[in-house]
Amino acid sequence: MAGEPTASETPWLDQDAKPFICIKGVTKKFGEFIAVNNVDLDIYQGELFCLLGGSGCGKTTLLRMLAGFETPTSGQILIDGIDMSNVPPYERPTNMMFQSYALFPHMTVEKNVAFGLKQDKVPNDEITDRVHDILKLVELQDFKKRKPQQLSGGQRQRVALARALVKEPKLLLLDEPLAALDKKLREQTQFELANIQEQVGITFVVVTHDQEEAMTLSSRIAVMDKGQFMQTGTPTEIYEFPESRFVADFIGSANIVEGKITEDNADHVRVSTDLGEIYIDHGQSTKEGSRVWVAIRPEKVHLSKKPPSKKGPNQAEGMVDDIGYLGNTSIYKIRLKNDRIIDVTAPNQIRPKSRTHQITWEDKVYLGWDASSAMLLKK
Amino acid sequence: MTETSYSNDSISSSTQLLRQVMRRLQAGWRTIVILIPFLWLLIFFLTPFFIVAKISVAEVVIASPPFTKMIEWTDSGIMTVRLVFDNFLYILNDSLYSSTYINSLKISITSTILCLLIGYPIAYGIVRSGPLAKKLLLFAIILPFWTSFLLRVYAWMGLLADQGTINNLLISLGLIDEPIRMLYTEFAVYVGIVYTYMPFMILPLYANMEKLDGALNEAAADLGSKPTNTFFKVTLPLTMPGVIAGALLVFIPATGEYVIPDLLGGGNVNMIGRILYNEFARNVDWPVASAVAIVLLFLLVLPMAVYQHYQGKATEEQ
Numbered sequence: 239m240a241g242e243p244t245a246s247e248t249p250w251l252d253q254d255a256k257p258f259i260c261i262k263g264v265t266k267k268f269g270e271f272i273a274v275n276n277v278d279l280d281i282y283q284g285e286l287f288c289l290l291g292g293s294g295c296g297k298t299t300l301l302r303m304l305a306g307f308e309t310p311t312s313g314q315i316l317i318d319g320i321d322m323s324n325v326p327p328y329e330r331p332t333n334m335m336f337q338s339y340a341l342f343p344h345m346t347v348e349k350n351v352a353f354g355l356k357q358d359k360v361p362n363d364e365i366t367d368r369v370h371d372i373l374k375l376v377e378l379q380d381f382k383k384r385k386p387q388q389l390s391g392g393q394r395q396r397v398a399l400a401r402a403l404v405k406e407p408k409l410l411l412l413d414e415p416l417a418a419l420d421k422k423l424r425e426q427t428q429f430e431l432a433n434i435q436e437q438v439g440i441t442f443v444v445v446t447h448d449q450e451e452a453m454t455l456s457s458r459i460a461v462m463d464k465g466q467f468m469q470t471g472t473p474t475e476i477y478e479f480p481e482s483r484f485v486a487d488f489i490g491s492a493n494i495v496e497g498k499i500t501e502d503n504a505d506h507v508r509v510s511t512d513l514g515e516i517y518i519d520h521g522q523s524t525k526e527g528s529r530v531w532v533a534i535r536p537e538k539v540h541l542s543k544k545p546p547s548k549k550g551p552n553q554a555e556g557m558v559d560d561i562g563y564l565g566n567t568s569i570y571k572i573r574l575k576n577d578r579i580i581d582v583t584a585p586n587q588i589r590p591k592s593r594t595h596q597i598t599w600e601d602k603v604y605l606g607w608d609a610s611s612a613m614l615l616k617k
Numbered sequence: 618m619t620e621t622s623y624s625n626d627s628i629s630s631s632t633q634l635l636r637q638v639m640r641r642l643q644a645g646w647r648t649i650v651i652l653i654p655f656l657w658l659l660i661f662f663l664t665p666f667f668i669v670a671k672i673s674v675a676e677v678v679i680a681s682p683p684f685t686k687m688i689e690w691t692d693s694g695i696m697t698v699r700l701v702f703d704n705f706l707y708i709l710n711d712s713l714y715s716s717t718y719i720n721s722l723k724i725s726i727t728s729t730i731l732c733l734l735i736g737y738p739i740a741y742g743i744v745r746s747g748p749l750a751k752k753l754l755l756f757a758i759i760l761p762f763w764t765s766f767l768l769r770v771y772a773w774m775g776l777l778a779d780q781g782t783i784n785n786l787l788i789s790l791g792l793i794d795e796p797i798r799m800l801y802t803e804f805a806v807y808v809g810i811v812y813t814y815m816p817f818m819i820l821p822l823y824a825n826m827e828k829l830d831g832a833l834n835e836a837a838a839d840l841g842s843k844p845t846n847t848f849f850k851v852t853l854p855l856t857m858p859g860v861i862a863g864a865l866l867v868f869i870p871a872t873g874e875y876v877i878p879d880l881l882g883g884g885n886v887n888m889i890g891r892i893l894y895n896e897f898a899r900n901v902d903w904p905v906a907s908a909v910a911i912v913l914l915f916l917l918v919l920p921m922a923v924y925q926h927y928q929g930k931a932t933e934e935q
Contacts, residue, residue, distance in 0.1 A: 307835055327838040340836035344854045353850075354840035405840065 248472075249282035250458065256319075258283040258441055259304070259409065264313030266299050266465075273299040275465035276313070286435050286442040288452040291462035292488075297445045300462075301411050304443060305334045318408055328357070333407040337414040339398040341386040347373070347397050348382040354405040372404040375434065392423050399431075403438060412444045416451055428454045449489050453477070461485050482617045486533040493580050494533045494615070499526050507614060508551070512576055517551035519609035524616065531615040536581040538611040541570060542604045543597060552612070554605040556580065558597060572603060580605060666914075673907035674700045684903050704908035714892065714909065718916065721889040724803070724878075725871035728810040729818075732867045733860065735811070736818035740859075743819075744826040755823070758816050770809060770880050777805050777881070801883030809877040817866035825859025858928070865924055869917050889913055 249255040257280035266274040274296040281287045289297040302308045303315060306327035315322045317331060333354070341350050348369055355365045373379045376396040386394055395415065402410055415431065416424045432455050435442050446452050452459050453473045460470040461484075469476060469485045480486035483494055497511030502525075507518045509532055516532050524530065546553055554574055562569035570582045582605065590596065597603060675684035676699075689697050708714040743754045761769060776782045777799040784796035799805055829852070837847040853860075875890030882888070889909065897906035 305835075305839055307838075327835070328841050328843055332839070334836075334839045336832050336836055338830060338832050340830060340832035342833060342836070342851060342855075353837070353842070357841035357846070401840070 247457075249285070250280070255282055257281060258285075258318060259443075260314075260316040261300075262314045262316070264300070264303065264310045264315060266296070266303060266308060267311045272465050274303070274310075277465070277467055279460060279467065279470070281441065281443065283441055284439055285457045286432065286444065286455055288456040288459045289443065289445045289462055290447070290449060290452040290459050290489075292447060295462040296465040297447075297462050298413060299465075301334075301413055301443060301445045304409070305332055305411050306330050331408040332411055333402040333405050333409075334411040335398045335402045335413065335415050337417060339386075339394050339418075341394060341397055341401070343386055346383050346385055347378060347389070350386070350397060351401045351404050354401065358405070368404055372400045375403075375437070376400045391418050391420075392427065395419060395427065399434070403434070403440070406438075407440060410440050410442050412442060414446055415444060416446075416448070424451070431455060453489075461488060463488075478613075480533065480613060480615065483531050483533070483615050486613060486615060490535060491581060492533040492535055492613075493539075494531050495578075496529065496531055499524055499528055499530055502526055506609070509612075509614070512578060513574070513580070514554050515551040516612050517609050518612045518614055524614075533613045533615055534607055534611060535613075536569065536583040537567075538607055539580065539582045540606045541572075541582050541584050541597065542606070543601060545604050546606055552607050552609060554580065556603060556605065558599055558601045558603060561597075561599065570597065570603075572605060669907045669910055672903050673704055673911050674702060675904045676701050676703070677902045677904050682903070683901050701904070704904045705912070707905065708908055708912060717887045717889050717892050718912070720887055721872050722916070724806060724810065724886075724888060725868050725874070728807060728814065728871050729864050729868045731807065731811045732815055732818040733864060736815055736822060736863065737856075737860070739815075740819045740822035740826055743823055744829075758819050761816065766813065767876065769813070770876060773805070773809055773812070773881060774800060777808065800881065801885050803882065803886050805881040806878050806886045806888075809881045810871050810874060813877065814867040814871055817870075818863040821862040821866065822856065822859040825856050825862070829855055861924055861927065865920060868920065872917060873913055 259279075259281040261277060261279040261281075263276050263278060264274055265272065265276050277300070289300060291297045299308060303310055304317075304322075306322065306325060309323070322330060342353065345353065351369045351372060352365050355368060360368070370379065373382060376399055378393060378396055378400065381389060381393060381397075386397065389397065395418065399415070402412075412431075416427055419427060428451055444452075444455060446455075456473060458470060458472055459476050461468045461476060463484055468488075469481045471479070476485060476489050480489065480492075486492040486494060493513075495511040495513045495516075497509040497513075497516065499507060500510050500515075501508035505519065507520070507524070509516045509518070509530060511532055513532075518532075545555075554572075556572040556574040558570055559573040559579060560571040562571075565586070567583050567585050570584065572580045572582055574580060588596075671687055672684050675687060677683060678685055685699060685701075687699060689699070691697065739758075743751055743758075746754060774781075778784070779796040779798065779800065781800065783799070784793075787793045788796065799808075833851055833855070834847055837851050838844070842850065873890050873893075874888060875894055878886045878888040879891055879894075893906055893909045893913075896902045896909060
């Protein structure tokens with residue numbers, strides 16, 4: 239507790255920190271299909287860790303191996319230093335919140351939440367108190383006597399959370415916890431979930447396919463594809479410093495162009511692409527002439543109807559091909575001379591005087607971006 | 618201009634008329650849809666029931682039909698209604714009938730429990746098996762219905778007889794020296810009833826279990842519940858509607874069963890179906906036979922009413 243706050247907030251950077259969960263070379267095969275392919279991962283105490291990926295990427299299988307519903311084909315999982323290989327689900331220090339919530343339909347909210355405590359032979363008085371406290375935390379104290387069918391989706395989600403939390407597990411596993419909620423409720427619940435995690439201080443591992451959910455919730459994210467980790471890092475690292483085209487494209491959207499390195503210095507790189515010359519203000523120590531990709535986020539491209547004052551790198555011109563109006567922002571599809579389409583998003587900061595916008599279809603526009611904006615990808 | 622608006626009007630009024638006609642027709646259809654099962658039950662269930670009830674309060678005579686009339690007109694224009702409850706008193710006082718009822722209930726309740734104990738794991742196994750195996754297993758459950766019920770009971774006679782397949786096999790294997798007496802015992806009746814009514818237990822159980830969310834078992838395990846505890850606290854309560862439906866489908870026909878106790882039990886196993894047949898066909902005492910049937914009906918209606926009550930409560934809760 240008295241340690242440096244920075245170290246406790248980013249334990250993965252601390253050389254001496256002991257990981258809470260160790261996943262060592264874990265592989266899971268279903269017949270010939272490799273669901274999880276030789277992954278290694280350390281998760282630390284108090285983290286809210288997200289496994290993010292499309293369907294079939296192996297994220298749920300990995301979570302189910304943590305819960306004990308699947309056994310790894312090879313490799314080892316340690317939770318709090320204990321090898322979990324031969325520990326059945328009912329003896330693990332973990333609890334899971336299921337995607338379908340899996341609430342017992344024949345029990346009231348109260349009995350659902352108390353079920354886990356009864357298995358541990360907790361005295362009845364204590365069960366009553368703990369159930370009461372946890373239902374208060376998720377704001378369901380007035381719904382104790384209801385059956386799950388009599389609750390709304392959001393209320394069921396909170397019962398499922400309460401049922402998993404009430405046992406005070408060392409590790410809480412959440413499988414797509416917000417997938418069944420509508421957008422507004424989901425956004426609200428994301429923050430609630432993160433707050434509850436802070437209050438109870440339990441390590442959370444969340445599986446999700448929703449990148450926005452992962453970004454809002456997590457301390458760290460592991461992006462998965464085809465049973466492997468593509469990149470692991472904080473939301474900012476994943477978004478601003480992707481290591482591959484897959485990650486750049488999967489998280490948010492990105493304009494990715496192929497190019498050749500023409501100049502590589504300690505403090506800058508020049509890449510020749512069909513988007514013109516791109517200048518990046520940090521070194522990369524890559525061989526000149528080697529093939530690379532450059533990704534530029536749509537919101538980091540400036541859009542203007544006026545030509546730039548002086549010619550230079552990081553510039554392009556084109557014509558507005560299409561506009562997607564989202565209210566707060568607009569997505570512009572800009573067609574360059576070589577027919578390449580570049581996505582640009584711009585906030586609608588000024589309320590248009592008439593019903594038409596400043597930049598509209600068929601307009602000739604100039605694009606530009608900062609030297610720090612372009613991201614160099616080697617794979 | 619006026620003409621077009623006029624034709625528009627006529628179109629809208631004719632569509633309105635059409636809609637009204639449709640609505641009437643729909644209402645008419647609804648009545649018909651309800652009327653069909655109602656008439657069916659009235660003609661084929663309620664009417665025969667009242668005829669049987671009427672005969673049960675008549676007296677036996679040697680005539681055709683062999684019972685007295687309920688309502689008679691004398692010459693002076695007086696209507697006499699004769700309700701004779703002797704038949705019921707006779708059934709209740711003669712220990713043969715009461716012991717046979719009790720024996721019938723004992724056999725049908727035991728058979729129902731046996732069907733449940735054997736059928737439950739089978740249904741559970743089918744639900745848990747792969748899609749192809751599931752189809753094959755369900756097919757195997759329904760397959761016996763494709764051969765005559767009577768034929769299957771005769772087949773059991775061949776299997777269970779003193780010189781039957783099972784005894785011959787055991788003797789040839791040297792396990793026994795003398796045939797074990799199986800046919801014409803209560804054991805044979807149990808075998809017959811359990812075998813015959815097993816699909817009626819398995820199918821409702823299967824339908825019920827199929828709807829169960831597999832994640833519930835995982836959730837229970839995750840919360841620290843061992844498999845046996847999960848079965849009694851989660852799986853069994855949630856499959857209770859299937860258990861009750863299956864149990865009634867076995868219990869009700871098994872209680873009134875005639876063919877199985879007659880063919881497999883011989884004269885040694887008394888069930889109410891046989892008594893009923895004997896009274897009706899051999900003694901030609903229709904009133905007593907009817908009274909036996911009425912008492913049986915009430916014995917069977919009671920569990921049905923309990924089930925209906927339970928079902929109503931369950932649906933109310935949902």
